[in-house]
Structures are given as C-alpha cells and as structure tokens.
Amino acid sequence: MSGFDPKHQFQPESLMMSYGYKPSLSEGSLKPPLFLTSTFVFKTAEEGKRFFEIAYGKAEAAPGEELGLIYSRLNNPDLEILEERLALWDGAEMSAVFESGMAAISTCMLEFLRPGDVLLHSAPVYGGTHHFIHHVLNQYGIEVVEFFADQDAEEVCQIAAQKGVLERVKVVYIETPANPTNALLNLTEFANLAKRLNAISIVDNTYMGPMWQKPLKHGIDLVLYSATKYLGGHSDLIAGSVSGNATLMARVKAMRTFLGNMASPHTGWMLMRSLETLKVRTDRQALNAKKVADFLADHPLVEKVHYLGHLNPGDVGYETYREQCSCGGAMVSFDIVRGEKAAFRFLNALKLMHLAVSLGGTESLAQHPATMTHCDIPEDEQARMSISPKLIRISIGVEDPDDLIADICQAFDEV
Numbered sequence: 001m002s003g004f005d006p007k008h009q010f011q012p013e014s015l016m017m018s019y020g021y022k023p024s025l026s027e028g029s030l031k032p033p034l035f036l037t038s039t040f041v042f043k044t045a046e047e048g049k050r051f052f053e054i055a056y057g058k059a060e061a062a063p064g065e066e067l068g069l070i071y072s073r074l075n076n077p078d079l080e081i082l083e084e085r086l087a088l089w090d091g092a093e094m095s096a097v098f099e100s101g102m103a104a105i106s107t108c109m110l111e112f113l114r115p116g117d118v119l120l121h122s123a124p125v126y127g128g129t130h131h132f133i134h135h136v137l138n139q140y141g142i143e144v145v146e147f148f149a150d151q152d153a154e155e156v157c158q159i160a161a162q163k164g165v166l167e168r169v170k171v172v173y174i175e176t177p178a179n180p181t182n183a184l185l186n187l188t189e190f191a192n193l194a195k196r197l198n199a200i201s202i203v204d205n206t207y208m209g210p211m212w213q214k215p216l217k218h219g220i221d222l223v224l225y226s227a228t229k230y231l232g233g234h235s236d237l238i239a240g241s242v243s244g245n246a247t248l249m250a251r252v253k254a255m256r257t258f259l260g261n262m263a264s265p266h267t268g269w270m271l272m273r274s275l276e277t278l279k280v281r282t283d284r285q286a287l288n289a290k291k292v293a294d295f296l297a298d299h300p301l302v303e304k305v306h307y308l309g310h311l312n313p314g315d316v317g318y319e320t321y322r323e324q325c326s327c328g329g330a331m332v333s334f335d336i337v338r339g340e341k342a343a344f345r346f347l348n349a350l351k352l353m354h355l356a357v358s359l360g361g362t363e364s365l366a367q368h369p370a371t372m373t374h375c376d377i378p379e380d381e382q383a384r385m386s387i388s389p390k391l392i393r394i395s396i397g398v399e400d401p402d403d404l405i406a407d408i409c410q411a412f413d414e415v
C-alpha cells in the first residue's frame with residue numbers, strides 16, 4: 001500500500017462540496033445556507049470602521065485578515081464561497097460573480113478601457129458582446145478594431161499597425177472556440193501579443209468552460225464566463241463570472257461594487273449546487289457530443305461537421321487544439337445539404353431536442369445561427385465566418401446518446 005502524499009492536490013470536482021465553507025459558522029449545517037440578507041451586523045463600531053477601511057482601500061488588510069461582511073452589494077457568504085470555488089477551476093487567485101455573462105463582460109470593458117483607447121477583438125463574438133462593443137462602447141470614445149478568428153496574432157498585429165493604433169490598444173478580447181463554427185484562436189499567441197502591447201488579454205471561455213480549456217495557464221490575464229451555460233448547466237439561471245490575478249480582480253470587483261451588478265445570494269447558492277456536478281455532467285455531454293458528431297459525419301444529408309474532436313494532424317487549428325483543449329467539447333455544428341429550407345425542416349422535426357438558443361444545459365438544444373443568434377451580422381460577414389443558411393448548431397446534453405441519434409435520424413427523414 002502506498003502512503004498518502006502530503007503534497008497531493010485535490011481536483012476541483014473533489015472540493016466543490018466543501019471548499020471555502022465552515023459549517024461551524026452556520027450552526028453545523030452541512031451545506032451553506034442561503035444568506036438572504038441585504039446587510040450584516042457589526043459587533044462593534046471599531047469593527048465596522050476597520051471593515052470599511054479595507055473595503056474602500058484606505059488600509060491594506062493584514063496578512064490573514066479577511067474582509068468582514070458589510071452589505072450584500074459588496075460581499076455575501078453565498079457569493080464569497082462560490083467565488084473561491086470558481087477560482088479553483090481556472091487556477092485563479094480570485095473570481096467575481098455577476099448577475100449575467102453580459103454584466104461580467106461589460107464591467108471588464110468599462111474598467112479597462114478609457115476614451116481614446118483601442119479594443120482589439122476577434123469575430124465572431126457572442127451577439128450581445130458584439131452589440132455592446134459596437135453600439136455602446138463606441139459612444140464613449142473607445143475605438144474598435146475587429147479581426148477574424150482564422151487570423152493569427154502576427155496578422156492581427158499588422159492590421160493594428162496599419163491602422164496606426166498599436167500604442168493605444170489596451171484590451172485584446174477573444175472568444176475561442178468561436179461560436180458557432182468552432183474556429184480556434186491560439187491562447188498563448190494572443191496572450192503574448194497583449195503583453196507586447198502592454199494591454200490586458202481577456203478570453204470569453206463560455207464555449208469550452210473551465211473543464212476543457214484553462215486560458216490563465218496559457219498566460220491570458222482574465223477569463224470570463226456566461227455562467228448561465230455550463231457552470232449553471234440546468235438552463236434555470238442567468239449569471240456570469242470573471243477570474244484572474246488578485247491585482248486585476250481587485251479592479252474588476254471595485255467596478256462591480258459601483259455598477260451594482262453582482263449576482264444575488266440565491267443565484268450564488270444555485271451555482272454552488274451546479275458546480276458539484278459540473279465534471280460529471282460535462283464528461284457525459286462531451287462523450288455524447290463525440291457520438292453525435294460521428295453519426296453526423298457519416299450521414300448523406302450532412303455536408304460538413306464542425307466539431308473539434310474531428311480535427312486531424314495537418315488540419316487548420318489541430319496544433320492549437322492539442323495545445324489548449326482537453327477534449328472536443330459538447331458543441332457540434334453542421335452544414336445540412338441545400339440550405340435554410342432543409343435546415344428548418346430538420347429543426348421543426350426534432351422530437352427530443354428542443355429548438356432554442358443558449359447552450360451548456362443538461363438538455364440538448366438546436367438552433368439556426370444565420371437567422372437566430374447571429375442574424376445581426378451582415379450577410380457578407382456571415383459568409384466570411386462560415387455562417388451559412390445551411391448551418392445548424394447543437395448543444396449536446398446528458399441524454400442517452402442513442403436517443404439523441406434516433407431523434408436526429410428521424411428529423412433527417414423529414415428533410
């Protein structure tokens with residue numbers, strides 16, 4: 001029998017049921033109670049003074065001194081425990097939870113960009129992010145330079161140089177794999193580009209989640225999520241999160257305090273429950289996705305399958321995939337023969353899968369990016385990103401994989 005290795009590190013999935021929570025502070029309750037309170041009672045006036053000094057940055061916390069509970073816009077036990085657990089998944093020093101993925105994204109942008117600054121971002125990005133960048137940030141004097149997911153960091157640097165904005169780039173923002181086509185951007189290269197420009201690199205890692213891709217390990221500064229998707233995982237809540245080093249996260253958290261867009265204690269409590277099963281849920285989703293993708297690849301009504309697990313040596317993106325993704329994920333897209341008409345027939349015929357946007361939940365969802373999630377993008381740009389009327393996107397759930405395949409099979413029969 002081998003002895004216990006004192007240096008043994010528990011995996012996040014082993015710690016999600018207990019980490020960051022002390023039962024003795026809550027009457028011995030095994031699980032963290034739901035702290036539905038707006039404010040917290042100070043033991044003494046001196047204690048209240050000290051908490052505020054630290055919260056407002058007037059004094060540094062002493063080693064080992066934790067910020068006391070003040071008011072639920074600043075801190076609440078359900079959010080604090082959840083944030084410690086979220087940080088484990090990404091190997092981050094600190095995390096912050098928000099009331100939505102868009103709140104996480106907009107708060108980071110507002111904190112790290114000022115009038116006159118330049119934001120470099122990959123395309124496609126999530127529709128709400130695209131709208132915020134091009135219709136809100138631009139009203140505050142922030143210049144935007146967009147590049148395509150298939151351009152590498154060197155090309156992007158040249159694009160910015162040609163526009164004469166290189167010195168003013170303050171944030172490099174990417175989404176990889178790109179939704180809905182699974183095009184990959186190399187995390188290390190874009191992290192290095194941002195370092196060279198003295199800018200902050202931010203990755204929206206919603207599509208892979210922290211189970212399958214860990215951007216901070218590749219030198220990225222901040223990783224953010226729509227926690228509505230895999231982290232929540234049951235399509236029953238809206239939330240977001242950001243993780244990174246303590247210095248940057250202190251700025252993100254301060255901005256959150258004053259925008260007031262933290263998650264509610266109830267959402268925090270729900271997310272803690274979700275995180276306990278994150279690994280088992282998504283392991284199953286990834287297995288199911290591989291089976292569905294293999295089936296699609298062999299079907300005569302399918303022209304092309306966009307699934308990371310099908311990349312082979314020599315394919316575009318293969319090296320990047322091997323470097324930064326631990327599996328093919330659970331998002332599968334495919335081009336159906338003919339076009340929109342065939343795609344709609346297929347979508348309308350599904351019996352088990354639901355026709356809905358969003359992703360990452362326990363149930364499988366199918367949708368039509370060209371006319372739904374990505375309808376805002378002009379047709380020529382859609383074409384440049386391989387978003388055609390033939391494209392169908394499926395988020396794979398935890399169902400029996402043979403049932404999913406049977407459903408897809410009968411829907412093809414209707415086409």
Ligand SMILES: *Cc1c(COP(=O)(O)O)cnc(C)c1O
Pocket residue numbers: 100101102103126128129175179204206207225226227228229238239240
């Ligand atoms: C859903 C989503 C968002 C937005 O998150 P909300 O929780 O809906 O605000 C951002 N990025 C990606 C990639 C998403 O899928």
